[in-house]
Amino acid sequence: MYWWLALVFIVLNFSVRAEDGRTPIPQHWSFKTPLGTFDKKELQRGFQVYKEVCAACHGINQLRFRELEKIGFTKDQVKALAASYTVKEEEDADEEERPGRPGDRVPSPFSSEKKAREANWGAYPVDLSLITKGRGQGPDYLYALLTGYEPCPKDVTLFEGRSYNPYFQGGQISMPPPLIDNIITYHDGTLATIPQMARDVTAFLSWVAEPELENRHEMGVKVLLFLLVLTGLFYGVYQALWKLVR
Amino acid sequence: MNNNKVVQWIDTRLPIFTFMRHALKEYPTPKNLNFLWNTGSLAGITLLIMIITGITLAMHYCPDPEDAFQSVERIMRDVNYGWLIRYIHMNGASFFFVLVYIHIFRGMYYGSYKSPRELLWILGVVIFLMMMATAFMGYVLPWGQMSFWGAKVITNLFSAIPIVGDTIVHWLLGGPTVGAPTLNRFFALHYLLPFGIVAIVCLHMVALHQFGSNNPSGVDPKHPSEQIPFHPYYTVKDLLGLSIYLFVFAFVVFFAPNFFGEPENYNPANSMVTPVHIVPEWYFLPFYAILRSIPSKLGGVMGMFGAVFVLFLLPWLDRSRVRSATFRPLYRPLFWVFVLNSIVLGWIGSQPPEGIYLIIGRGATAYYFFHFFVLLPLLSVIEKPLPVPDSITLYLDQKKRAV
Ligand code: HEM
Numbered sequence: 251m252y253w254w255l256a257l258v259f260i261v262l263n264f265s266v267r268a269e270d271g272r273t274p275i276p277q278h279w280s281f282k283t284p285l286g287t288f289d290k291k292e293l294q295r296g297f298q299v300y301k302e303v304c305a306a307c308h309g310i311n312q313l314r315f316r317e318l319e320k321i322g323f324t325k326d327q328v329k330a331l332a333a334s335y336t337v338k339e340e341e342d343a344d345e346e347e348r349p350g351r352p353g354d355r356v357p358s359p360f361s362s363e364k365k366a367r368e369a370n371w372g373a374y375p376v377d378l379s380l381i382t383k384g385r386g387q388g389p390d391y392l393y394a395l396l397t398g399y400e401p402c403p404k405d406v407t408l409f410e411g412r413s414y415n416p417y418f419q420g421g422q423i424s425m426p427p428p429l430i431d432n433i434i435t436y437h438d439g440t441l442a443t444i445p446q447m448a449r450d451v452t453a454f455l456s457w458v459a460e461p462e463l464e465n466r467h468e469m470g471v472k473v474l475l476f477l478l479v480l481t482g483l484f485y486g487v488y489q490a491l492w493k494l495v496r
Numbered sequence: 497m498n499n500n501k502v503v504q505w506i507d508t509r510l511p512i513f514t515f516m517r518h519a520l521k522e523y524p525t526p527k528n529l530n531f532l533w534n535t536g537s538l539a540g541i542t543l544l545i546m547i548i549t550g551i552t553l554a555m556h557y558c559p560d561p562e563d564a565f566q567s568v569e570r571i572m573r574d575v576n577y578g579w580l581i582r583y584i585h586m587n588g589a590s591f592f593f594v595l596v597y598i599h600i601f602r603g604m605y606y607g608s609y610k611s612p613r614e615l616l617w618i619l620g621v622v623i624f625l626m627m628m629a630t631a632f633m634g635y636v637l638p639w640g641q642m643s644f645w646g647a648k649v650i651t652n653l654f655s656a657i658p659i660v661g662d663t664i665v666h667w668l669l670g671g672p673t674v675g676a677p678t679l680n681r682f683f684a685l686h687y688l689l690p691f692g693i694v695a696i697v698c699l700h701m702v703a704l705h706q707f708g709s710n711n712p713s714g715v716d717p718k719h720p721s722e723q724i725p726f727h728p729y730y731t732v733k734d735l736l737g738l739s740i741y742l743f744v745f746a747f748v749v750f751f752a753p754n755f756f757g758e759p760e761n762y763n764p765a766n767s768m769v770t771p772v773h774i775v776p777e778w779y780f781l782p783f784y785a786i787l788r789s790i791p792s793k794l795g796g797v798m799g800m801f802g803a804v805f806v807l808f809l810l811p812w813l814d815r816s817r818v819r820s821a822t823f824r825p826l827y828r829p830l831f832w833v834f835v836l837n838s839i840v841l842g843w844i845g846s847q848p849p850e851g852i853y854l855i856i857g858r859g860a861t862a863y864y865f866f867h868f869f870v871l872l873p874l875l876s877v878i879e880k881p882l883p884v885p886d887s888i889t890l891y892l893d894q895k896k897r898a899v
Contacts, residue, residue, distance in 0.1 A: 270772060312569055312573065379569075380569075380762045380763070383759060383762040384759050384760070384762035384763045385759055386759050388759065419772065459762075461573060462572070462573075462579040466579065466580075466750050466751075466753075467750065467751070469580075469750065470746065470747075470750025471750075473746045473750065474743060474746055474747060474750070477739055477742050477743040477746060481739040481740055481743060484732065484735050484736040484739050485736055487732055488733060488736045491728060491729060491732055492732075492733070495527050495724060
């Protein structure tokens with residue numbers, strides 16, 4: 251029967267294809283377990299990190315300002331926040347820029363990919379809306395990337411504008427270490443260490459990537475319970491009926 | 497007969513009620529079918545689920561390279577329960593293939609492709625081919641990185657055809673490379689093909705009902721007592737199977753919706769950035785492995801398609817008159833080796849084609865064809881089957897005594 255073991259082994263192997271970067275260490279996330287939910291305080295801190303650090307280079311275009319109300323910001327806060335951005339109507343590139351409104355999407359700080367590359371040594375700071383879904387082991391990877399900058403080993407020559415980060419494919423990333431201890435001051439008084447900020451912004455971006463997650467988990471439990479009862483019922487009927495055949 | 501006057505009036509002129517009674521109620525079925533015989537009805541229901549969720553997605557989806565990715569995200573975020581519909585459709589494809597693979601392997605184990613069910617089997621292989629085409633084109637629609645590069649790699653294969661290759665690729669894509677015309681026609685065909693599948697499934701059912709289901713003994717029912725009416729016995733059994741299946745399906749949809757998916761496809765298509773690993777969906781991996789194991793491009797393409805088309809020949813490659821592997825001492829272990837070999841091929845398909853993987857892949861590819869073209873014809877001659885019971889009743893007695 252070691253055939254079956256071999257089978258299980260091979261199936262497991264499907265998922266661990268060798269990636270080029272160092273494998274991220276799995277972290278505990280409140281939203282990863284089957285019944286997991288988001289921690290609103292964490293998301294709010296994460297948004298602060300995004301806004302005060304990452305937003306200098308990255309957009310989160312899938313998110314509308316208004317949706318921030320779902321993680322505990324008030325209507326007025328959202329309005330003020332949106333107004334602090336300048337946006338362009340997407341359909342009409344000629345249109346004048348105007349202050350943002352709650353229904354607008356959180357824009358990229360650069361008006362085009364070309365401009366973004368010019369400002370970043372030719373590299374493109376991707377939109378972060380789906381980053382935790384678009385990388386294997388998404389949240390773990392993001393956390394590892396943000397906390398994983400290391401001094402460059404002696405045998406590696408860094409290209410101009412690159413930093414050494416073993417979790418990044420190829421090890422050389424054009425994003426300078428974005429987080430520095432106390433680079434921001436949290437509104438809620440939490441100590442702004444690098445791991446703390448990395449955790450918070452990862453949780454926030456996971457929410458941006460999967461805003462339906464809590465809904466999905468909640469509905470999933472109900473559906474599974476229903477199907478369990480249904481299966482029990484059908485099993486009873488099946489047993490009773492097939493007794494006649496056997 | 498129904499007493500309702502209206503029903504009678506219609507049925508005299510258009511006997512659909514009589515037909516349904518025959519097909520779903522009286523239809524005599526061997527009484528010893530195991531749970532592997534649930535895969536057929538489950539696959540049919542999955543096809544329905546795919547069509548319903550697919551049409552709903554199509555109401556919001558936009559087949560334009562500028563907007564395709566964004567429109568799928570709109571479905572995920574702005575359409576009411578759009579995330580649910582899309583996750584059902586996305587995972588439904590995987591579950592569909594799981595069922596169909598089990599269904600095919602069941603047919604191989606119990607010799608269901610043998611006379612008089614050859615056409616039934618062939619229609620099944622046609623369905624399998626159409627499913628693969630549908631799933632391939634569907635995967636292109638969200639226009640992520642893997643959609644784009646997968647489409648590019650696979651359509652480019654046709655350029656291996658001598659002389660007309662490049663013309664065919666141009667014709668398939670509607671242009672020199674994968675672009676707006678490609679996406680548009682893939683959407684049109686992705687919408688159309690499932691209805692073609694429905695039509696073939698109907699023929700599959702007609703062929704099935706001609707001789708009825710095969711069964712684990714492989715022996716034809718000889719006596720009415722060996723058969724039971726489809727309803728209520730198999731309707732209830734199918735419903736039980738359905739609710740267990742839906743439980744597993746729902747678990748994946750709600751708690752691990754991206755389990756089967758490739759993260760790379762959540763990055764919008766970009767013709768300037770080639771992904772490090774271009775891999776197809778898991779259900780294509782064995783064929784992808786065969787493609788890459790054969791050193792010549794044309795050979796690889798022929799090997800890949802040949803691996804599916806050989807299934808058409810199966811009824812004539814296996815000449816053994818005994819259907820069920822239960823009574824075939826040599827075929828039975830070799831069947832399992834074949835299953836294992838297919839899984840190895842799938843695993844190889846997910847690995848880069850280099851070093852040890854390439855060697856294993858070549859061995860497994862060779863074995864795949866060896867199984868069909870050498871082992872099966874040979875077994876038909878040299879294998880001495882165990883004594884086959886004369887009837888299902890005797891088979892069941894034998895089984896009881898063995899326990
Ligand atoms: C044999 C049945 C079918 C199979 C195997 C199938 C398979 C697929 C697959 C694998 C995808 C990509 C999912 C993803 O990664 O996002 C997809 C997408 C899609 N399918 Fe189907 N499909 C089937 C039937 C249909 C039908 C009947 C329709 C419409 C009438 C349809 C409409 C769509 C649309 C609009 C998308 C793009 C949205 C998306 O990517 O989620 N499908 N299909």
